[in-house]
Amino acid sequence: MKKIVGKHVVIAALTVLAGYTAAARADIVGNPKAGQGKVAMCIGCHGIPDYRTAYPEVYHVPILGGQNMQYLIDALKEYRKGDRRFGTMHAIASSLTDQDIADIAAYYSSQTAATQNNPEK
Amino acid sequence: MNKPCKAVVRSSGTLFRTVVAVGALAGAAALDPAFAADAAHGKSLVGSHNCAACHGADLNHPITPEYPRLAGQHADYIFWALRQYQMGTGNPNLGRNNPIMQAQVQTLSEGDLRDIAAYIESLPGSLVDRK
DSSP, X not given: OHHHHHHHHHHHHHHHHHHXXXXXXXXXXXXXXXXXXTOHHHHHHHXXXXXXXXXXXXXXXXXXXXXXXXXXXXXXXXXXXXXXXXXXXXXXXXXXXHHHHHHHHHHHHTOOTTOOOOTTO | OOHHXXXXXXXXXXXXXXXXHHHHHHHHHHHSGGGOOOHHHHHHHHHHTTTHHHHOTTXXXXXXXXXXXXXXXXXXXXXXXXXXXXXXXXXXXXXXXXXXXXXXXXXXXXXXXXXXXXXXXXXXXXXXXXX
């Protein structure tokens, strides 16, 4: 009897823990369709072929389409927090919520060679 | 009487100076990393620095989605990103704080970074430029 209770308690505890983990991960889910309507600020630089930024050096802004989603999320949060320092990206990332960031990252990471340009922009 | 001879001497002197000037310019261009990004050298640095261990064998399939795909990315952006990892966070307006990448790039010269960037840009990858 004591053994059975112990087993049930362990299973219950594991179930609750698993639930917490799933809830934490499912908290914010990026939606590429929602992201499509949130990239107006991105397109001004990242949507112009061969566009170069002029400060602090002249270089091509990075290609975003097809990039890993989690990397894009982390990069935007680093710009927002200041672990990546670039004035323009800091200003833009600071205007985004975690949900916006997730949606934008989902939008760009889902692009492939077959993707058409954004019809909304 | 020796006028033609002088003329020859003078013109060969001009030719010599021209050759020296052109040679010096070519030498300067070869030494300036902006003109001489060497993708083959970049490839060997990518190998010796084990970039593939995180970014994937083809630099297009990183081992976890937290790391970026690199293959085909703009060389001048890659160069600048690597330079910023070297800078770290000492400057309030520039730099990137990332312990792994900061450790990776500390011993590399600017020429090395340009060579790595040229190699990365030359690789086929799945990055696409779309609005």
